[in-house]
Amino acid sequence: MSRDASRLSLILLFAPFVLWIGLLIILPQVGIGYTSLREKISWNEYSFGLKNYVDFLGEPVYRNTLLRTAWMSILVTALALVMGFPIAYYIAKIARERSRAALFLMCLIPLWVSDLVRAYGWIVLLRETGVISTALVKWGIINQPIEMLYNDMTVIIGLVYTVILFMIVPLVSTLQGMDDALLEAGYNLGGSRLTVLRRIIIPYAMPGIVSGCIITFMLTAGSYLTPILLGGKNSSWFTEQIYNQFITRYNWESGSAFGVALLVFTSFVVWAGLRLTGQSLATTVAKD
Amino acid sequence: MQKSGPLLFVYRAYMVIFFIFLVSPLVAAGVFAFNDSMFPSLPWQGFTWDWFFSPVEPKLGLFHDDRLLQGMGNSLYIGLIVATLSVAAGTCNAFLFERKQFPFKNALYVLMVVPLVIPGVILGISILVFASMVANFADAQFGLFLTWLRPGIPLVVMGQFSFLTTITSLVIAARLQKFDISLEEAALNLGASRLRVLLTVTLPFLFPAMFSAFVVAFLVSFENFNTTLMLVGSDAPLTITMYDRMVKVGSTPVLNAVSVVLMLGSGLLALLSVVAQRPKKSA
Amino acid sequence: MYDLSCADVTKSFGNFTAVRNVSLDIPSGSFFSILGPSGCGKTTLMRMIAGFETPTSGDIRIKGDSVLTLPPNKRNVKMVFQHLALFPMMTVGENIAYGLRCRGESKSDIGPKVARVLDRVGLPGSEDKQIDQLSGGQKQRIAIARCMVLEPDVLLLDEPLGALDLKLREHMKIELKQLQHQFETTFLYITHDQSEALVMSDNVAVMNAGRFEQIGSPKALYDDPSSGFVAGFVGDSNVLSGTLTEVRGDEAQVMLDGGGLILGRVCDASKAGDKVEVFLRPESLRLGAGAEGTMMAGKVESLLFNGASSRVLIRVDDQLIEVADPEQSSSLVKGADAQVRWSADRARIFARRSA
Numbered sequence: 001m002s003r004d005a006s007r008l009s010l011i012l013l014f015a016p017f018v019l020w021i022g023l024l025i026i027l028p029q030v031g032i033g034y035t036s037l038r039e040k041i042s043w044n045e046y047s048f049g050l051k052n053y054v055d056f057l058g059e060p061v062y063r064n065t066l067l068r069t070a071w072m073s074i075l076v077t078a079l080a081l082v083m084g085f086p087i088a089y090y091i092a093k094i095a096r097e098r099s100r101a102a103l104f105l106m107c108l109i110p111l112w113v114s115d116l117v118r119a120y121g122w123i124v125l126l127r128e129t130g131v132i133s134t135a136l137v138k139w140g141i142i143n144q145p146i147e148m149l150y151n152d153m154t155v156i157i158g159l160v161y162t163v164i165l166f167m168i169v170p171l172v173s174t175l176q177g178m179d180d181a182l183l184e185a186g187y188n189l190g191g192s193r194l195t196v197l198r199r200i201i202i203p204y205a206m207p208g209i210v211s212g213c214i215i216t217f218m219l220t221a222g223s224y225l226t227p228i229l230l231g232g233k234n235s236s237w238f239t240e241q242i243y244n245q246f247i248t249r250y251n252w253e254s255g256s257a258f259g260v261a262l263l264v265f266t267s268f269v270v271w272a273g274l275r276l277t278g279q280s281l282a283t284t285v286a287k288d
Numbered sequence: 289m290q291k292s293g294p295l296l297f298v299y300r301a302y303m304v305i306f307f308i309f310l311v312s313p314l315v316a317a318g319v320f321a322f323n324d325s326m327f328p329s330l331p332w333q334g335f336t337w338d339w340f341f342s343p344v345e346p347k348l349g350l351f352h353d354d355r356l357l358q359g360m361g362n363s364l365y366i367g368l369i370v371a372t373l374s375v376a377a378g379t380c381n382a383f384l385f386e387r388k389q390f391p392f393k394n395a396l397y398v399l400m401v402v403p404l405v406i407p408g409v410i411l412g413i414s415i416l417v418f419a420s421m422v423a424n425f426a427d428a429q430f431g432l433f434l435t436w437l438r439p440g441i442p443l444v445v446m447g448q449f450s451f452l453t454t455i456t457s458l459v460i461a462a463r464l465q466k467f468d469i470s471l472e473e474a475a476l477n478l479g480a481s482r483l484r485v486l487l488t489v490t491l492p493f494l495f496p497a498m499f500s501a502f503v504v505a506f507l508v509s510f511e512n513f514n515t516t517l518m519l520v521g522s523d524a525p526l527t528i529t530m531y532d533r534m535v536k537v538g539s540t541p542v543l544n545a546v547s548v549v550l551m552l553g554s555g556l557l558a559l560l561s562v563v564a565q566r567p568k569k570s571a
Numbered sequence: 572m573y574d575l576s577c578a579d580v581t582k583s584f585g586n587f588t589a590v591r592n593v594s595l596d597i598p599s600g601s602f603f604s605i606l607g608p609s610g611c612g613k614t615t616l617m618r619m620i621a622g623f624e625t626p627t628s629g630d631i632r633i634k635g636d637s638v639l640t641l642p643p644n645k646r647n648v649k650m651v652f653q654h655l656a657l658f659p660m661m662t663v664g665e666n667i668a669y670g671l672r673c674r675g676e677s678k679s680d681i682g683p684k685v686a687r688v689l690d691r692v693g694l695p696g697s698e699d700k701q702i703d704q705l706s707g708g709q710k711q712r713i714a715i716a717r718c719m720v721l722e723p724d725v726l727l728l729d730e731p732l733g734a735l736d737l738k739l740r741e742h743m744k745i746e747l748k749q750l751q752h753q754f755e756t757t758f759l760y761i762t763h764d765q766s767e768a769l770v771m772s773d774n775v776a777v778m779n780a781g782r783f784e785q786i787g788s789p790k791a792l793y794d795d796p797s798s799g800f801v802a803g804f805v806g807d808s809n810v811l812s813g814t815l816t817e818v819r820g821d822e823a824q825v826m827l828d829g830g831g832l833i834l835g836r837v838c839d840a841s842k843a844g845d846k847v848e849v850f851l852r853p854e855s856l857r858l859g860a861g862a863e864g865t866m867m868a869g870k871v872e873s874l875l876f877n878g879a880s881s882r883v884l885i886r887v888d889d890q891l892i893e894v895a896d897p898e899q900s901s902s903l904v905k906g907a908d909a910q911v912r913w914s915a916d917r918a919r920i921f922a923r924r925s926a
Contacts, residue, residue: 005482014375021399021456025406028414035417083306090303103303105562110310112554116527116534117547121313123539124320129329131316137467162311214405222407224514228337229534238512239409246413246518256417272407286333475654476643478670478721488669492660521814 029263052257062241062258066265071240072152073220074269076159079165080216081209083160088171088208093180104172111165119229122158123149126230150232158230163219167212174208175201188233210279214270221266223288238262306553318551328541332425339545350545359529363510366441366525370448371505375498377449378456385457386464393515394567401458403451412518415447440521447515453507456501463497500561508553572635574599575620575725577646580629582615588903589615591781592629595757596881597725597774602751604760604768607778608670608804613761616778617727620759621650628706633724644673649718650727654734655710657702663689663713664698670721688720691753707735708743712750719754728760732767744770765805777801798839799921808850809892813858815847821916825849829888834864835918846923851913853882854895858903861912867892868910871903885909 023036037051038046056062077283091103125131126148133145148154202209227237241263245255290300320328323406324336326346342349350356403411416439423437436442467490475485513527520528530546573596582590590612597603605613618624620631621753622643630637638646641822649670658666664685671681689695692712697705706715711731719728732740746773751758763767768775768791776786777800785797796802813827815837823837825847835849860866869887876899883894883903894911901907 010384010388010390013380013388014390016380017384017396017400020377020450020453021396024415024446025399025403028411028418031418031421032410032414035421086299086302087306090299094299106307107310108313108558109555112507112558113314113551114527114554115513115552116511116530117317118313120530120534120543120547121315121317121537124316124328124544129327131329134331161313200295218405220408222409222514224409224517225531239407242409242413243517246416252417252420255413259413262407263410264374266407393688427670468654469656470652470654470656473623473643474650474652475658475669477648477650477674478717479644480669481644481673484673489658489660517599 007126029166032256035253036260040253052254053261055254056257056261065236066261068236069221069262070269072156072159072264073217076156076163076220077167077217079156079160079212080164081213084164084167084171084207084212085205088168091168091260092175093178093183101148107168107172110161115162115223115225117164119158119226122154122161122230126154149230150235155227155231155235156236157165158226159220159223162223162226165214166215166219170208170211171189171205172208172216174205177218178204206277207279210273210277213273217269217273218266221262221269314551317544317547319544320541321548323541325541326541328539328544339418340543348542350549352543353542355529356526356533356542356546357523360401361525362441363525363527366444366448367509369507370445370452370509371502373445373449374452374456374505375460375502377453378458378460378501379494379498381453381457382461382464401454403454406451408451408512409518410512411450412447412515415443415516419443419446438521439519441523443519444525445514447519448509448512451515452505455508456505459501459504460494460497463494467493481571503557504559507557511550511554572599573597573632573822575759576635577616577620577631578630578633580616580619580626580631582612582619582624583627583800588781590619590626593778593781595776595783595786597757600755600757601773602748602758602760602771604762604772604775605763605778606768606775606804608764609763611778612776612781614729617650617729617759617761620725621639621648621727622646643873647721647723648725648727649723650729651711651714651731652719653729653731655714655731657710657714657717659702660701662698663694663700663702663705666702666713666721667698667717670717672680675722675744684720692716692750697721708739708746711735711743712746713816714799715747715750719756723756725757725759726754727759730763730764731762732857735790741765747771769805777804779804796838796850796894796919796921799850799924801897802838802919802921803924807893808852809856809890811849811890813847813849813850815841815843815845818843823920825920831867832864833867833918834915836916837920839921841920841922847920848923850919850921851892852917853893854897855913855917856892856894856911857895857913858883858896858909859912865915865918866912868908871905871907871909872906874898874903875898880886883909885911 018159037048037050039049039051087107091100091107092200095103123130127133128145128147128149130148133142133148136142137145178201182204183196222239224237224239226259227235228240231237238258242255242258245251245258249255294334321339322335322337323329323333325331325333325340338347338349340349341351343352360481367520370498383401385400390396392571419437423434426432426434426437468476471489472485475489476482480488513531516525516528524532526546530543534543575595575597577593577595580590580593581588593612593616595603604607605616607613615624619626622638622641622645624638631639633648638648649746661669667688668681670792671684671854676684684697685698689697689778692715693710694712694716697709702713714731715726732743732747735743742769747758749759751771760768760771769792772789774786775789775792777784777792779800785792785801787795792805794802796805802808811825811827811829811833813825813833815823816826816832817824818837818841821836822834825833825835827833827849833849837847841847853914867887869885869892872884872891874885874896875882875884879897881896881899883896885892885894
């Protein structure tokens with residue numbers, strides 16, 4: 001190919017990328033950054049300043065909601081890892097060839113179903129007049145129906161349910177790449193199960209673990225439906241605050257500041273996680 | 289791992305419990321669509337198709353509920369447009385990152401992946417804010433009313449496109465990476481023009497990946513809630529309509545019926561994409 | 572007129588020169604091979620002829636006309652790729668018809684042409700087969716048919732036998748040669764396998780580090796190599812290193828590094844005092860005592876039985892000498908004393924190869 005043609009095709013291929021990343025990702029982020037710095041003085045009159053952020057930090061409700069969201073997200077991520085790792089290990093290493101694909105597909109089923117349907121399913125199961133409560137009463141285990149919705153426990157279960165697949169999928173693909181001979185060598189050299197797990201399996205699976213944790217954490221912290229529907233109006237989830245500022249109160253300036261705060265905060269957690277484990281975004285998330 | 293008998297049994301039991309955990313809400317959402325009752329709950333009152341086909345209140349079936357049908361239509365429309373656009377852009381990105389050399393390639397690659405880790409709500413509000421800024425500017429400076437930059441289907445399309453393109457790019461690039469470049473050279477050598485090589489050799493090879501990227505993009509678009517919620521106007525897609533109903537009316541079995549349709553539809557599409565990705569067996 | 576000529580072709584990638592001042596002329600209808608170790612620049616040369624790379628300097632002519640400005644899809648040289656590059660999404664027939672379609676030939680012409688070429692490669696009626704239904708050898712023939720149907724001026728073959736197993740490779744060598752006879756087209760064949768090059772070619776160019784070391788018939792390369800590299804690369808040789816002490820006409824004397832004087836023939840410009848290597852082909856060696864300077868004595872290390880290609884390994888000082896033993900008649904046993912002899916003109920002396 002001649003030089004000119006090669007340049008031309010480079011430019012043509014670059015154009016959609018630049019338009020997409022520029023117009024739909026970078027500029028909008030700059031946009032909310034800009035909006036978050038505006039202070040409304042009167043109608044159609046603005047000045048610049050950090051007032052929105054000062055308000056955010058000064059109001060304990062907002063601050064605590066962000067912290068609560070972050071802690072619960074970390075908890076959900078940890079739970080998803082602990083619950084998901086054995087599943088991924090079973091699929092990748094213990095299951096036979098035939099059942100492996102089937103198990104993996106079964107794991108993916110909920111992925112194909114909308115968040116909304118999944119949350120709705122939990123509501124049908126858990127609410128006071130729901131399946132579990134009714135069944136327990138019928139079998140005489142409890143005397144009167146109990147409400148299992150609208151508490152932190154349920155929100156956490158619902159969130160783990162929603163995100164665990166994003167933990168399992170990268171774990172399976174990393175663990176599948178692991179040579180069984182490594183394990184055999186580990187046992188052969190006299191390692192106990194625990195040593196082999198700690199010294200061989202976990203270090204090998206690290207990129208998968210990190211990538212699963214990043215995705216899981218971001219999805220949890222940014223989730224909206226599950227905490228709202230399962231936690232009720234008092235779930236105090238940070239995305240709900242953003243929604244309220246934007247849609248209910250129509251205070252875009254403050255909502256933008258909240259958005260920036262969430263983005264900065266979650267990016268910080270992801271960055272810290274990457275630093276602690278010595279991985280990079282390109283080697284983990286982009287791999288699959 | 290060499291597991292002894294009882295331990296393996298416990299392990300298997302855990303797997304079984306996990307899968308029960310995985311499917312139980314889906315089963316619950318599905319089964320009660322067929323319960324002949326006003327509430328999606330026990331006791332079981334007998335089997336019925338009413339929540340799908342009944343034309344009259346109070347058991348207005350899904351296929352006679354105009355709002356839900358309208359929502360489904362909007363979802364379909366948005367999904368097809370978004371999937372088409374994101375597959376087109378994803379294909380360009382795949383060629384860009386697999387075939388071309390340019391400065392800051394690694395940094396730009398990371399930038400390409402970033403939309404996947406930005407929370408959907410943030411993507412939604414940032415596009416909403418930016419679009420409004422542009423629209424306000426056009427209004428103030430030129431007196432133009434750019435209604436398509438106000439909440440509505442075009443903004444929903446843009447919002448979903450912004451993160452779906454990452455997914456389609458990764459899927460298509462993974463396939464392009466496996467492409468043997470000598471096939472293109474062979475075609476050139478046999479006298480084909482560049483365009484012909486692309487159309488007859490490269491794109492047919494990429495087609496399965498493009499197809500499954502399309503299916504995945506369509507499904508994710510159809511099911512998306514977080515980003516869409518911030519950008520939606522009066523033409524609400526199905527998930528938003530269903531959410532509204534859930535919050536305002538409370539749960540009725542017609543929502544279970546919607547769930548059944550959604551699960552069946554996505555199951556079917558997922559199956560299609562799996563079949564398309566599988567290498568053709570020789571007859 | 573030559574079907575293909577290269578004049579002083581050079582190709583550099585940055586500081587690295589992959590091909591350096593290569594010239595060759597290939598007469599019509601001949602089978603020409605380029606033989607060299609991997610990384611010697613032979614693939615780059617072929618890619619320049621096909622048009623995938625542009626020479627830094629020099630000229631490439633096909634049937635007398637320079638093709639430097641022609642893009643690859645306009646050159647009438649066709650190529651069989653290393654891994655064949657058959658299009659997996661097309662049937663055998665579509666693969667073969669691909670080039671004809673690109674040319675815009677009519678459907679009614681294409682069908683019979685495809686059928687005829689399939690017939691010629693011995694796979695009649697396999698138009699509708701899928702590529703992955705074919706065996707390795709059949710794929711090979713389809714790849715050739717796909718090119719030959721376009722009646723190219725030159726057919727390039729880039730180590731196409733590399734992926735086949737040994738037995739099939741032996742078989743395909745003969746078949747390729749027959750196909751070339753049948754089509755009467757010029758073949759340019761690239762390989763690192765000397766036996767492929769020797770068996771099939773009319774002429775062979777031996778390439779090393781971007782240059783041609785020698786061009787000649789297989790017999791000339793084998794019997795009369797012009798450099799130490801060719802002598803070492805083409806055919807088997809025992810190599811003894813030493814210093815040239817004296818040159819008298821054709822005959823010369825070498826002091827071996829391991830001690831001992833031997834006689835041989837200087838085949839390049841080496842002078843007395845130069846570091847040299849002596850090349851002795853296993854079949855030039857005979858078991859038994861000979862005259863001073865054309866014999867060595869050692870112990871039998873092992874007997875390698877391989878029918879007509881059987882060898883005896885004899886340890887002389889710290890070096891193993893391979894001796895051809897086609898009759899396996901000798902009653903040698905492992906560990907016995909043994910002597911080898913040769914005639915001085917069969918011991919070729921070349922300047923020592925670097926590294």
